[in-house]
Amino acid sequence: MSARVGVVVMTTLLAVYVLLIGQRAWLLVTSGDPVGIAMGVALILLGLVGVWAIVREVVFGVAAARLGRRLEAEDALPREQIEVRTSGRPRREDADALFPTYRADVEQHPDDWRAWYRLGLVYDGAGDRRRARQAVRRAIRCAR
Incomplete structure (x- = not known):
C-alpha cells in the first residue's frame, strides 16, 4: 500500500511541476526572444519526458501487480526464503x-x-x- 501512496504523491508532484513549468515555458515561447523561445521549447520537452517516464512506470507497476496477483491466486509464487544480513540486504x-x-x-x-x-x-x-x-x-x- 505504501508503494501506491508513493506513486500517487510522485504523480501529483509531477503534475504540479509540469503545470508550473508549462506556464513558464509558455511565457518564454511567447516572449519573442530567440533564446527565450529555445528555453521554452526545452522546458516543454522536459515536461513531456517526465510525463512519459511516470506513465511508463505506472503502467509497468500495474501490469506487474496484476501478474503477481494471478500467480498468487494460482499458488505458484516461489516458496524459498533468502537469508538476509543484519543490514537487510540479501545474502x-x-x-x-x-x-x-x-x-x-x-x-x-x-x-x-x-x-x-x-x-x-x-x-x-x-x-x-x-x-x-x-x-x-x-x-x-x-x-x-
Missing part, C-alpha cells in the same frame, strides 16, 4: 543458489510468463533490481 550466495532452478525453468519455457515472473522475483530477492525489472517486463510481454 548473495543464497540467492545465487536459487538461480539455476528458475533459469532452467525459463530456458525450458521461454514463452511462459510465469517462469519469467518467478525469475524476476528471484532477481529482486537477490537485490538485482535491473535484471528483475527486465525479467518482469518480459513476463508482461509474454502474458499479452
